[in-house]
Amino acid sequence: MFDFRWQPSQGGRHVISQDLLPGDEGTTFCGLELLVPRQRCTKTEWLWPTCPACYESAKSHT
Numbered sequence: 771m772f773d774f775r776w777q778p779s780q781g782g783r784h785v786i787s788q789d790l791l792p793g794d795e796g797t798t799f800c801g802l803e804l805l806v807p808r809q810r811c812t813k814t815e816w817l818w819p820t821c822p823a824c825y826e827s828a829k830s831h832t
Contacts, residue, residue: 774831778815779804785824799827 777786777798784798792808800823 799824
């Protein structure tokens, strides 16, 4: 099992810790600060581009 998950935020899909829950403040693997939304992300948000820095960082966590 992975210790992270993907989260759309600020126009891109980023990687966050699996421990972050809806409503938590946290930091993505690329250093972006975000508030994990309480509502489900839209289908359109899941189509946003993948953050290259998060992708590279996630590869080392698998």
